Amino acid sequence: MLEVYVPATSANIGPGYDCLGLCLDLFNKFTFEEIEEGLEFGECEEAFANEDNLVYKTMLYFYDKVKPKKIPKGIKISFENNIPICRGLGSSSTCIVAGLMAANVLSEANLSKDEILKLAIELEGHPDNVAPAIYGNMIIAFMEDGNLYHEKIKVPDGIRFLAMVPNFELSTEKARAVLPKQIPHKDGVFNVSRCALLIAAFTNNNLDLVKVACKDKFHQDYRSHLINNYDDIVAYANTLDSLGTFLSGAGPTIMTLAKDSDKEILDKMNDYLSTLEDDWQILDLHCDAEGAYCKQV
Missing domain, CATH: 3.30.70.890 (GHMP kinase, C-terminal domain)
Known part of the structure; x- marks a missing residue:
């Protein structure tokens, strides 16, 4: 069984539209368990317990793009949501990051954080939530001509x-x-x-x-x-x-x-x-x- 913890994020940070984001110490927990076949959900709101689930769709996206040699035949996913949904704290980004990180581990693809971030940006459209969720701290990040550029900005203590x-x-x-x-x-x-x-x-x-x-x-x-x-x-x-x-x-x-x-x-x-x-x-x-x-x- 695999547990993935993904933090809340705050994007834009005032003037940093679509490029600046901050990682916060509030986490959603996702649990993944390989099963014989199909898709099952454990603890999960009924509205999200289907094949349109963003975590599950993200995992399928990973397998389609990366084409790893090992792909689980079935998966059971459970959620512990602590981040308010649709409130500007990166709840949807936690699903994307969790799906990519879980697929990376379960398929033994061993992609780097940068490679996972590129996939996350393809799905999210911009990096200001997914980059700090993956790397922590405050992050400045953007894509140019298919290349990823990012750097941490240490937030002062206190x-x-x-x-x-x-x-x-x-x-x-x-x-x-x-x-x-x-x-x-x-x-x-x-x-x-x-x-x-x-x-x-x-x-x-x-x-x-x-x-x-x-x-x-x-x-x-x-x-x-x-x-x-x-x-x-x-x-x-x-x-x-x-x-x-x-x-x-x-x-x-x-x-x-x-x-x-x-x-x-x-x-x-x-x-x-x-x-x-x-x-x-x-x-x-x-x-x-x-x-x-x-x-x-």
Whole structure:
């Protein structure tokens, strides 16, 4: 039996649209057991217990692309979901990464992490969730002419990531549909400068720069109206001693960074969110430096 643990991720990180992502210490657990034939599900929501299951389809994609000599005749898959679905925390990416890593182990294909990441990008379309899920830490990654380029950015110690998760979903397709086909040149310059500053701020542990570096002109302004009270929440978070606030992935989760030493911000944000119409929960998370891993049991 094989267990695969895949972490939540937060993509875009403000100005790093489709190229910058962060690994978080909240994991989905996937269990794979070879059976004589066919497909079975153990613990799994009924809606996902079928051949359209993303984990299973990803495994088939791996076998079709890699064509390993050994392919299991049957598989039983179980899920332990801890990451909110359709909330901008990479839940679908965990399925893709888990399917690829499980297929890699069970088929004894022995692909490298880079090779697995390339397959994940083919399925996901962009690397900002799957790259940090595989490698841990914060990752800058992109593809060019079929070549993969990526590098880790070490997140300084002592930072907590407060993921404010609402009780409503927002599909990635809907969130992408509101984005413009073109952006003004000045907005491109705006994002390039903030993204460079954000990476420098983390690299040099200059956290005073993070708040202004989280600003964005590529996607947050266009998606904010899809999320109830988005502007109010961001404005309130920025009145506290937060290090910065940004939309996690395509949303609707809103992420606020704070120092571990700040003992009051969590209670203050919870109190404020309780006054809003929708129900919000806060996940108190930290950056995970290792990423996804497998364990034979």
